Amino acid sequence: MDSDHLSAESFIFKNLNPAIYIVVAFLLVYPLFASNYFIFQIAAYSLILGTIALSLMMLAGYGGMVSLAQLSAAGLAGYLMAILGQNSSDVMGLGWPWWLAVIVAILSAALFSTLVGAIAVRTEGIYTIMITLAIAVAFFYFARQNYVLFNGFTGYAGILPPTLFGINWRDPIPFYYLSLFVASGFFGAVLYSSRSTFGLSLQAIRDNPRRMRALGYNTSMHRIAAFFFSGVIAGTAGVLLVWFNTRISPGSIGVDVVIDILVIAVVGGMRHPIGPFLGALAFVLLQNFAIDLIDRERFNTVIGTVFLLVVLFSPDGILGIWQALIRKLKLARQGNHSQSRQSVTGSSDATSTDSTQA
Amino acid sequence: MQQTSTPATPGIDALSRLQSAGRYALELEAVSRHFGALVALADINITLEAGERRAVLGSNGAGKTTLFNAITGDFLPTTGSVRLFGEDVTDLPSHERIRRGLRRTYQISLLFGGLSVIDNVYLACRGQRRGRYSLRRTKRDDSSMHLAETLIAAVFLEDVRHSLVAELSYGQQRQLEIALALAGAPRLILFDEPAAGLSPVERSGLVEILQALPKHIAYIIIEHDMDVALRVVESVTMMHNGRIFKEGTPEEIENDPEVQELYLGQGHGAD
Numbered sequence: 001m002d003s004d005h006l007s008a009e010s011f012i013f014k015n016l017n018p019a020i021y022i023v024v025a026f027l028l029v030y031p032l033f034a035s036n037y038f039i040f041q042i043a044a045y046s047l048i049l050g051t052i053a054l055s056l057m058m059l060a061g062y063g064g065m066v067s068l069a070q071l072s073a074a075g076l077a078g079y080l081m082a083i084l085g086q087n088s089s090d091v092m093g094l095g096w097p098w099w100l101a102v103i104v105a106i107l108s109a110a111l112f113s114t115l116v117g118a119i120a121v122r123t124e125g126i127y128t129i130m131i132t133l134a135i136a137v138a139f140f141y142f143a144r145q146n147y148v149l150f151n152g153f154t155g156y157a158g159i160l161p162p163t164l165f166g167i168n169w170r171d172p173i174p175f176y177y178l179s180l181f182v183a184s185g186f187f188g189a190v191l192y193s194s195r196s197t198f199g200l201s202l203q204a205i206r207d208n209p210r211r212m213r214a215l216g217y218n219t220s221m222h223r224i225a226a227f228f229f230s231g232v233i234a235g236t237a238g239v240l241l242v243w244f245n246t247r248i249s250p251g252s253i254g255v256d257v258v259i260d261i262l263v264i265a266v267v268g269g270m271r272h273p274i275g276p277f278l279g280a281l282a283f284v285l286l287q288n289f290a291i292d293l294i295d296r297e298r299f300n301t302v303i304g305t306v307f308l309l310v311v312l313f314s315p316d317g318i319l320g321i322w323q324a325l326i327r328k329l330k331l332a333r334q335g336n337h338s339q340s341r342q343s344v345t346g347s348s349d350a351t352s353t354d355s356t357q358a
Numbered sequence: 359m360q361q362t363s364t365p366a367t368p369g370i371d372a373l374s375r376l377q378s379a380g381r382y383a384l385e386l387e388a389v390s391r392h393f394g395a396l397v398a399l400a401d402i403n404i405t406l407e408a409g410e411r412r413a414v415l416g417s418n419g420a421g422k423t424t425l426f427n428a429i430t431g432d433f434l435p436t437t438g439s440v441r442l443f444g445e446d447v448t449d450l451p452s453h454e455r456i457r458r459g460l461r462r463t464y465q466i467s468l469l470f471g472g473l474s475v476i477d478n479v480y481l482a483c484r485g486q487r488r489g490r491y492s493l494r495r496t497k498r499d500d501s502s503m504h505l506a507e508t509l510i511a512a513v514f515l516e517d518v519r520h521s522l523v524a525e526l527s528y529g530q531q532r533q534l535e536i537a538l539a540l541a542g543a544p545r546l547i548l549f550d551e552p553a554a555g556l557s558p559v560e561r562s563g564l565v566e567i568l569q570a571l572p573k574h575i576a577y578i579i580i581e582h583d584m585d586v587a588l589r590v591v592e593s594v595t596m597m598h599n600g601r602i603f604k605e606g607t608p609e610e611i612e613n614d615p616e617v618q619e620l621y622l623g624q625g626h627g628a629d
Contacts, residue, residue: 197484197492204470204481211468214430215538216456216485225491 027180031173040172042288046280047179048244051186051237053264053276055230058190061270062199063226064124064206069116069132071261072139073109073231074238075253079143079150080105081159081242088158091151098162106235113231114224121223136258144250155249159242170243179240183277186233190273202226263303267310269319278318282306382444383408383546383576384429389438391421391428391600398424400600402438408545410576413587415611416597417621422580423465425597426548430462431455443545457486459545463535463552465580471524475515475534478523479506482541505541513537513567529560536567547571549579553586565589588612596621 031039052074060066083092085101096104116135120128143150161169161178169178193199201222205212209219242248251257260283268279286306290299314320384406391399399421406412414422427433429440431452439448442458470478483502484490496503510519513533518526523534532552539547549568553561561583568590571577581587588594588608596604596617604617611617 192495193493195495197481197489197494197496199493200473200477200481201484201490203472204478207470207472208468210432211464211470211538212481212485213452214432214456214462214464214468215482216453216542217481217490218453222491 027184031176036172039176042281042284044172044176044179045244046277046284047176047183048237048240048280049261049264049284050268050277050280051179051183051240052234053261053268053280054183054186054190054273055233055237056261056265057268057270057273057276058233059226059230060265061272061275062194062206063202063223065117065120065223065226066129066262067116067120067132067227067230068129068258068262069113069120069135069139070230070234071253071258072136073113073116073234074241075139075143075248076112077105077109077235077238078159078242078248078252079156080108081239082156082248083149085159087156089151089154089156091147091156092149093156102239105239106232109235109238110228110231113234114228116231117224117227120227121220133255133258136253137255140250140253140255143253150250153250155247155252157247159246159248161243170246175244179244182236182240186236187273187277190233194273198222198225263307267307267317269317271316272319275317275319278322282318381407383410383442384578385439385441385444386429387439387441389425389428389435389440391424391433392436398600399428399435402602404595404602406546406576406578408443408576409574410593411591412578412593412595413591413608414578414580414595414597415582415584415587415621416603419599420597421600422597423550424600426462426550426578426580429455429548430460453485459543460548461539461541461544461546462548463539463550465550465554467528467531467535469523469531469534469538472522474520474522475510475526476503476506476519478534479509479537479541482506482538483509486542509537509540512540512570514563529556532556532560532564533567536564540571544575547575547577549577549581551580551582553581553583561586584612 030043034043052070055073056067056070059070081101082089084094084096084104085098086095087093116132119135120131123131143155144153146152161175163169167174169175194203201212201217205217205219205222212219212222241252245252264279264283265276266279267282268277269275283303286303287299290302294302310317310321314324316323382405384404386402386404389399389402390397402425414425416422424433428435431447431450431454435448439446441447442455442460445458447455447458470481473481480496480502483505487502507519510516513536515530515533515537518530523531526534532555536549536552539549552568553564556564565586568577568579579587579591588611591608594604594606594608594611595602596611598620603620604611604614606614
């Protein structure tokens with residue numbers, strides 16, 4: 001099997017599957033026919049959760065590091081939007097301009113993620129999961145118990161996106177396009193950089209860190225840099241998430257939500273950046289409509305069952321199921337093609353034999 | 359370890375270090391490595407001149423691979439010092455030693471199975487250059503890509519350069535190991551059993567590759583196949599139980615009765 005070639009120009013035009021154009025066109029015209037509920041609660045929310053899960057996919061899929069602290073980075077960015085910008089809780093709310101608050105929030109999330117990385121890169125496998133889970137839990141309890149900065153159990157409310165160019169960016173359609181812009185931007189960036197020197201190095205470190213050291217790479221620094229980039233993604237998604245909810249509290253960064261992000265990434269598939277978005281869409285649809293099938297208190301059972309089934313039958317998630325289907329279709333088509341060729345060759349052979357005999 | 363320099367002769371010391379930097383690729387001085395009570399290496403002293411090719415032979419457990427690990431920095435020596443091209447690298451991490459011109463191959467291929475052959479060699483070429491953190495895709499006319507293509511041709515893997523490494527045959531993976539070791543201007547290469555598991559045809563291909571290496575590249579080869587090892591080196595170090603047991607030319611080692619009894623077997627060299 002040939003791998004992708006290293007070429008900047010080929011990325012933009014040549015390697016794009018025609019199906020991608022259809023998906024892009026669908027996403028762009030989606031608000032024209034969907035209801036506000038489906039635009040905002042389903043599509044925009046899926047894009048935000050997908051972006052947070054994308055930051056995990058980048059670390060786990062390309063770098064082999066499963067970090068459960070991605071939601072904490074996103075949560076920190078959300079809290080900083082409330083602390084530095086405006087909120088309606090009468091606590092903090094320093095009133096910084098929205099753009100400055102956004103920049104500081106994202107950079108702080110990236111710095112937080114970098115620190116998590118600096119601690120976590122000393123470990124591997126299950127220990128990375130445990131240490132990042134410990135950090136996520138510590139951050140949750142810290143936010144819940146700290147009233148000076150995080151306003152304790154209550155958290156913050158009334159955190160709204162700005163009204164810019166005369167547009168209220170929390171209206172469903174503008175917010176959908178904003179989320180789509182951010183999600184597709186990071187999707188493209190992760191996909192593009194996966195074939196860059198840094199992206200290839202990260203995948204090679206995942207495959208064999210010892211060999212990478214023997215080639216002159218500082219593997220720890222590479223992994224920490226990956227945590228930094230994933231922090232930028234998670235932080236940006238965190239800003240969108242707090243604008244989506246208009247509030248943030250310790251419950252937004254609790255262990256159950258941390259696990260949700262992991263479930264989204266695993267169910268979607270970690271081998272391609274599209275996986276987290278597929279997982280997020282499946283998760284949000286289940287979260288919204290599972291109560292139509294089962295009692296509201298038990299919808300997590302449905303999500304858990306789906307998670308179990310996907311992992312059991314396709315370790316590569318929904319993406320793996322899709323790829324397996326495509327492979328089978330291709331094989332079936334090849335089989336039909338060779339059969340028809342054989343029958344043509346057979347009939348021509350028969351004709352030639354007949355003519356020889358004649 | 360004994361202190362050899364005295365405060366009275368700093369200038370002479372500096373001068374001799376400068377001379378040895380040009381002369382010696384590797385100097386091991388009283389290197390030992392202990393794993394608890396187990397002494398894997400004991401008092402190893404080796405000097406390898408620039409461009410010299412040497413075989414390190416010995417039975418399993420003699421400490422050959424541990425010696426390589428001590429040189430590359432995978433394990434720090436318990437005592438003793440390691441100098442590369444005159445510079446003391448005893449306390450430097452692996453990647454810093456690699457940047458000083460040291461390369462190695464592994465007994466069991468350590469490659470990047472999820473990447474293509476060209477990606478593997480490209481990363482090896484990029485390991486000692488700037489831009490390791492670049493987020494831009496590499497263009498075909500990049501100098502590292504050109505170098506990678508040249509190295510792939512040098513180890514006869516042109517036909518499979520876009521194949522995934524996991525799909526290569528064992529022999530091809532060993533060839534790729536050598537290509538990775540040759541990337542980025544190496545001055546000293548450590549080959550750890552490069553012929554292990556190769557067919558006779560692949561072995562002669564390996565000998566061809568080793569003999570075609572530029573003369574300025576020094577190497578040490580660990581190899582159990584004497585027909586390969588003794589054809590590609592100028593000197594041999596025999597190890598036994600973590601210690602140096604004998605040193606000499608390939609002919610001297612091959613004809614040494616003690617070596618024959620301990621390692622080569624009675625039949626070797628009889629004809």
